[in-house]
Amino acid sequence: MWRWFHRLGSPRWFYQTSGRWLPWLAVLTLALLVIGTLWGLAFAPEDARQGNSFRIIYIHVPVSFLALAGYYVMAVAGAVNLIWRIKLADMVMTAAAPLGAALTFLALFTGAIWGKPTWGTYWVWDARITSMLVLLFLYLGVVVLRNSFSGRDTAGKACAILALVGTVNIPIIYKSVDWWFTLHQPATIKLSGAPSMHPDMFKPLLVMILAYYCFYALVLILNTRTEILHRERRTAWVNDLAVSELAVTELTSNEQ
Amino acid sequence: MNIQFDGFYFESLAEFFAMGGHATYVWGAYGVALVVMVWLVVRPLLRRASILNELRQNLKKRQHSLYEESR
Amino acid sequence: MTEALRTPASQQAVQERLPPELLPPGEGFVGILKRDLLLAFRHRGELANPLIFFIMVTALIPIAVGPQKALLSQLAPGMIWVMALLGTLLSSDSLFQSDYADGTLEQLIISPQPLWLLVLAKISAHWLVTGLPITLAAPILGLMLALPEAGYATLVLGLAMGTATFSLFGAIGAALTVALRKGGVLLSLIVMPLYFPVLIFGSAAVQRVVDGGSAGAPLALLGAVFAFALLLSPFATAASLRAGING
Amino acid sequence: MAFAALGFERDDVPLFDGLSGAVAAGDILQIAGGNGSGKTTLLRILSTALTATEGSLHWRGIALALQRAEYLADLVFVGHSPGIKLALTPRENLSWLARLYPVREQDIAEALVRVGLAGLEDVPCRTLSAGQQRRVALARLVIARATLWILDEPMTAIDQDGVALIEELLRAHAEVGGAVILSSHQALNIDGVRVLDLAEYACHD
Numbered sequence: 001m002w003r004w005f006h007r008l009g010s011p012r013w014f015y016q017t018s019g020r021w022l023p024w025l026a027v028l029t030l031a032l033l034v035i036g037t038l039w040g041l042a043f044a045p046e047d048a049r050q051g052n053s054f055r056i057i058y059i060h061v062p063v064s065f066l067a068l069a070g071y072y073v074m075a076v077a078g079a080v081n082l083i084w085r086i087k088l089a090d091m092v093m094t095a096a097a098p099l100g101a102a103l104t105f106l107a108l109f110t111g112a113i114w115g116k117p118t119w120g121t122y123w124v125w126d127a128r129i130t131s132m133l134v135l136l137f138l139y140l141g142v143v144v145l146r147n148s149f150s151g152r153d154t155a156g157k158a159c160a161i162l163a164l165v166g167t168v169n170i171p172i173i174y175k176s177v178d179w180w181f182t183l184h185q186p187a188t189i190k191l192s193g194a195p196s197m198h199p200d201m202f203k204p205l206l207v208m209i210l211a212y213y214c215f216y217a218l219v220l221i222l223n224t225r226t227e228i229l230h231r232e233r234r235t236a237w238v239n240d241l242a243v244s245e246l247a248v249t250e251l252t253s254n255e256q
Numbered sequence: 257m258n259i260q261f262d263g264f265y266f267e268s269l270a271e272f273f274a275m276g277g278h279a280t281y282v283w284g285a286y287g288v289a290l291v292v293m294v295w296l297v298v299r300p301l302l303r304r305a306s307i308l309n310e311l312r313q314n315l316k317k318r319q320h321s322l323y324e325e326s327r
Numbered sequence: 328m329t330e331a332l333r334t335p336a337s338q339q340a341v342q343e344r345l346p347p348e349l350l351p352p353g354e355g356f357v358g359i360l361k362r363d364l365l366l367a368f369r370h371r372g373e374l375a376n377p378l379i380f381f382i383m384v385t386a387l388i389p390i391a392v393g394p395q396k397a398l399l400s401q402l403a404p405g406m407i408w409v410m411a412l413l414g415t416l417l418s419s420d421s422l423f424q425s426d427y428a429d430g431t432l433e434q435l436i437i438s439p440q441p442l443w444l445l446v447l448a449k450i451s452a453h454w455l456v457t458g459l460p461i462t463l464a465a466p467i468l469g470l471m472l473a474l475p476e477a478g479y480a481t482l483v484l485g486l487a488m489g490t491a492t493f494s495l496f497g498a499i500g501a502a503l504t505v506a507l508r509k510g511g512v513l514l515s516l517i518v519m520p521l522y523f524p525v526l527i528f529g530s531a532a533v534q535r536v537v538d539g540g541s542a543g544a545p546l547a548l549l550g551a552v553f554a555f556a557l558l559l560s561p562f563a564t565a566a567s568l569r570a571g572i573n574g
Numbered sequence: 575m576a577f578a579a580l581g582f583e584r585d586d587v588p589l590f591d592g593l594s595g596a597v598a599a600g601d602i603l604q605i606a607g608g609n610g611s612g613k614t615t616l617l618r619i620l621s622t623a624l625t626a627t628e629g630s631l632h633w634r635g636i637a638l639a640l641q642r643a644e645y646l647a648d649l650v651f652v653g654h655s656p657g658i659k660l661a662l663t664p665r666e667n668l669s670w671l672a673r674l675y676p677v678r679e680q681d682i683a684e685a686l687v688r689v690g691l692a693g694l695e696d697v698p699c700r701t702l703s704a705g706q707q708r709r710v711a712l713a714r715l716v717i718a719r720a721t722l723w724i725l726d727e728p729m730t731a732i733d734q735d736g737v738a739l740i741e742e743l744l745r746a747h748a749e750v751g752g753a754v755i756l757s758s759h760q761a762l763n764i765d766g767v768r769v770l771d772l773a774e775y776a777c778h779d
Contacts, residue, residue, distance in 0.1 A: 037286070050310060053278035056285040063289075082570075099296060106292050113285045117278050134520050141517040148507050152585040157570035158503050162517060164564050165499055169521050172552065176524035179548070183531055199294060219296045226300040229307045231586060242311035346634070346648045347676035347719040358673025362659070369661040369698075430655030431602075437621050438674040519714035527584075572623070 011088050011228040012237055018221050032211035040204035047201070053117040058204060060110040062212035064128070067107050067135055068170075070100035070216060074142065077168040078160030087123050088224075090156040091231065093163070095223030097146060099216070101139035107132050127181030131174045138166040152231075350494045355440030356448045363452030366425075377457040378464055381414035385468045396473045403472035404533035405461060407482065408489065408526055410468070411461050415490055417456045418515045419497030422449060422507040424569065429528070432505070443561035450560070458490030474537070481536040485546060488553040489529040495553075495560035496521040502567035524552050575620070575722055575753060579759065580629030582615055588777040593629070595770050597753045599721070602744055602764060605757040607772030613757040616772065617726050620755060622653040623658055633722075647676055650718045652725045656711040660700040664691055664710045665766040667699065668717065677717045685716040689739060704731040715743060723747060 040058035047054035058246045074096035080089035111129050125130075142159050149155030232238045266272040275282045336351070367374055388406050389399055426432035435445050465486050466479050500518035504510030532545035581591030589612040595648055597603045605613050620631065622642065631638040633645045658667040668682045668778055686695050688708040691702075693724040708731055715723055728740055744754050761767075 022317055041282075041286070042266065046276065049344045051278055051305040053281050055275070057283050059285055059289045095300075102292055106289055109288055110285045112292040113281050113288075117281050134523055137516070141520065144513060144516055145503060148504075148510075148513055154506075154570060154572075158567065161563060161567050161570060162499075162503060165559070166520070168559060169524075171554065172524050173520060176527045176548070176552075180527045180531065215293065219300070222297065226304045226307070229304055233307060233311060234586070239311055239315060242308045244313060245308055346644055346721065349643060349647050350673070350676055354673050358670045362662070362670035365666065366659060366661055425659075430653055430657040431659060433623055433653055434657050434671065434674065437623050437646055437649070437651055439643045440674055454770060502762070 007103050011091065011232055012235075014088055015225055015228050018225060021099070022218075022221060022225075025214060025218050025221070029211060029214040032207060032214055036204055036207035036211045040208060044201045045198060045205050050118050053114060054201075056110050056114040056251060058208045060114055061205060062209045063103050063110065064107040064132060065209060066212050066216050067100060067104040067132065069213075070096060071135065071138065071163070071170065072101055072167060073220070074100055075160075075163040078156075078163040081156055082160040082164075087231070088228075090160075092220070092224050093156065093159065093225040094146065094227050097139065097142045097159070099219055099223060101136065101143055104132060104136040104139055108136060125181075125184075127178045130181070131177045135170070136179065138170070142166070204241055349439060352441055352444055356444050357439060359435070359445050359448035360452050363449055364455065367452065367456045374456060375460075377414045377418045378460045380417055381410050381461050382464060382468065384413065385410045386471060388472065390496055400473040400475055400537070402520055403469060403474040404478060404482070405436075406472060407465055407468050407474070407531040408486070408533075410532045411465065411486055411490055412493055412522055412526060414461050415457055415493035415497060416515050418453070419494070419501050420504065420511045421519070422453050424501075424510070427505045427572070431496065432568070432572065436572065440487040442565040442568065445472060446498065446502075446564045447561045450494050450564070453498070454491050454494040458494050462486040462490055474533075477539070478533045478537045481542045481546065482533050485529045485532045485542075485549055488546075488549050489525050492525045492549075492553045492556045493522060495556040498564045499560055502564045503571050505568065505571050521556075525549065528552065575636075575755070576632045577620060578630050578632070580619060580626045580631075581614070582612065582619060582624075583627040584615075590772060590775040591628070591777060593772075593775040597722075597755055599751040599753060600748050600766075602748055602754045602756070602762070602767045604762060604767050604769045605755065605772060606759075606769050607757075607776070611772040611776055613772060614726055617651075617724050617755065617757060618653075621649060624644065635723065648720050649722045649724065649775055650675065650715055650720045652711045652714070652723075652728060654726055654730075655700050656707045658699055658707060658710050660707075661698060663696045663698055664702075664713065665695045667710055667711060671714055672717065674713070675714075676719050679720050681712075682717060685713045686710075689713045690717050690736075705733055705736055708732055709736065709739075712740065712743065715747070721752050723752065723754045723756070727759075729758050729760060 024064055036058065043057055046052055068225070076094050077089045077093040077096060080086055081093060110128065111132065115124050115129075116122050142162055145154050146159050149158060229238055229241075273279060273283075385407060388402065392398060392402065423432060426435065436442060460520065462483055465482050468474075469482060473476055496518050497514070499521075500508075500514040503517060504514045507513060528545045528549040532542040532549060535543040535545060575592075575610065576596035578594045579591070579592040582589045591621055593616070594601065599769075605616060607613050614663065615624060619626045621632075622638070622645070633648070638645055658664075659670075662670075664686055665682055668685065672682065683695055686692070689712045691706060691709055691713065694702065699710060702710070708728070712728070732740065741762055741764055744756075744762070747754060748764075748766070
């Protein structure tokens with residue numbers, strides 16, 4: 001079993017297999033995104049109270065899911081690297097951290113924009129948005145810690161531990177923020193749950209959530225592949241790759 | 257000019273862009289989302305290209321220096 | 328591998344030495360605790376820094392916000408807790424920094440004593456030197472910020488657990504950034520999210536008592552977070568030290 | 575203590591590999607090699623402060639991973655820095671260290687005299703010279719009951735009679751069945767010292 005497990009972990013194997021079905025994933029992601037966006041923007045009925053501004057939900061909710069899911073992906077990759085010392089896991093974690101941070105920022109940004117027409121202010125200390133802010137701090141902690149180490153191996157281990165500590169604390173932070181929110185504004189509407197939606201509004205949301213999961217996978221793999229090239233640039237197979245690509249480009253360039 | 261799909265919520269394309277007065281917010285959010293997502297996809301591709309170029313430079317230099325020595 | 332020939336000098340039969348028996352685990356804990364307290368005592372000047380910082384910064388609030396009693400007493404619970412957090416955070420990164428600099432940290436890592444126990448000793452020493460004084464000084468600040476009488480007991484009890492949790496989580500950040508030159512700012516960024524629950528429950532407890540309610544629930548929750556930190560932090564800190572020491 | 579096929583890589587830059595060796599009771603093994611050849615790295619691997627990328631360590635014939643605490647109780651490691659708190663006095667330094675490792679009942683003061691720090695027992699180490707601070711670290715060797723000593727460049731910042739003291743300590747330790755692994759630039763005039771040159775195992779790609 002061990003042989004298989006290590007082969008799975010070899011960056012080169014990952015690079016080649018992901019190379020094969022990456023284009024399909026890209027096409028699928030694009031298709032889902034376009035369908036979902038059009039459906040949500042143009043075909044879904046308007047929300048009775050919020051009017052058309054509710055359509056931002058089609059970005060805000062999926063991205064919020066991904067932001068949280070992304071943290072767990074990063075923590076798991078970190079743990080695999082910490083326990084079994086598989087280099088590929090460290091590369092996946094290096095790719096997942098900035099990606100997750102960008103998605104969390106996007107979630108906060110779209111949440112803020114959505115807040116303006118609905119409650120009149122860009123920033124409202126609502127439970128979900130506050131938890132999202134804390135998640136962003138957790139991400140930034142990992143990203144900044146990653147860049148401040150000179151040695152890459154120690155950086156990988158340190159970030160893995162920080163991500164694990166963060167993962168363990170997320171439920172506590174989310175619960176305590178919810179508890180805090182009900183303490184200070186018990187009366188106002190409970191925003192965190194998606195409002196019971198009309199099926200026509202809900203279907204595009206499902207499509208968008210699926211689209212964003214594919215998007216996350218696509219970008220994660222893209223970043224991991226680049227990280228592999230970066231770390232394995234001294235190896236023979238990467239140089240052959242560079243040469244083979246060179247031949248292709250020269251071929252096409254002298255054709256014109 | 258109004259394009260009628262079945263179920264197209266808005267009466268006309270112009271109204272679609274107006275978004276019932278919330279145009280800036282909806283298009284703002286979608287616009288920023290688009291920018292961030294495109295940047296997330298493009299960044300690794302650019303970085304990949306620069307790494308491969310760098311390798312090619314080294315390979316060319318090494319071939320060049322070998323060629324110099326052999327002469 | 329060429330096994331070098333044994334030279335005649337050490338030819339005579341050298342009997343194998345018996346391995347020494349192990350010390351009880353508590354031994355290292357007491358040793359490090361006493362050492363750190365002694366060290367803190369030697370640097371008496373630095374001892375008061377977190378405390379002075381805590382008092383000075385809290386004094387800023389009435390100046391910044393205005394001396395009206397009503398406003399101050401409303402702000403007091405939350406503000407004292409925030410200042411206590413900053414006070415502990417300020418002194419957290421020196422937890423391992425000095426040991427790393429003079430090489431004693433390496434001795435801790437390769438000692439037969441369980442590392443997490445030694446780390447717990449260091450954290451306890453750090454709490455006794457920073458957390459405890461802040462907790463004891465809090466009532467004075469309560470006076471300065473016109474905190475209603477009811478709140479003092481809950482404030483001190485809450486701060487006792489809260490500052491301990493700050494030290495515990497602070498240690499994880501300190502261990503992760505021990506080998507980095509400018510680790511201080513990074514330490515607070517890493518550790519801040521972990522402080523949110525403590526701050527929420529701590530200040531809510533005092534707020535509730537001040538408003539006449541009972542602080543049972545928030546204090547219990549704060550206790551739970553403290554217990555969790557006590558369980559998680561020594562192991563996470565020990566692992567971080569082993570990982571972070573190579574810089 | 576036996577180490578087999580040790581290899582170490584830092585950020586995909588291999589330092590050395592296939593490094594094997596052993597040290598038994600009464601042996602003194604000197605690690606030689608230029609700067610940056612990985613001497614300190616090897617010693618830190620042997621003292622478990624660092625984990626090697628590949629290879630195995632055995633102590634008294636048993637794999638190290640199974641008996642970490644027993645091995646560490648049997649080991650004293652003196653690194654580049656003396657590993658003492660400068661604000662404390664030599665006596666205090668030895669007393670907190672003594673709580674980490676099993677030590678001989680022998681009095682700490684006696685050990686300090688043995689390493690030539692008589693009269694300086696209660697002076698803050700801050701005021702001692704680098705050489706004297708290193709002697710405090712050497713005093714740890716005297717009081718420790720460990721069988722294996724791992725010393726990283728013990729001769730640095732030591733004057734002439736300090737070197738003689740170290741060699742005498744090593745000789746005495748070897749005779750009672752102790753083992754020593756040390757790295758040093760200068761040759762030791764003790765007979766029976768085996769030398770392991772890291773150059774043979776270094777990787778240059």
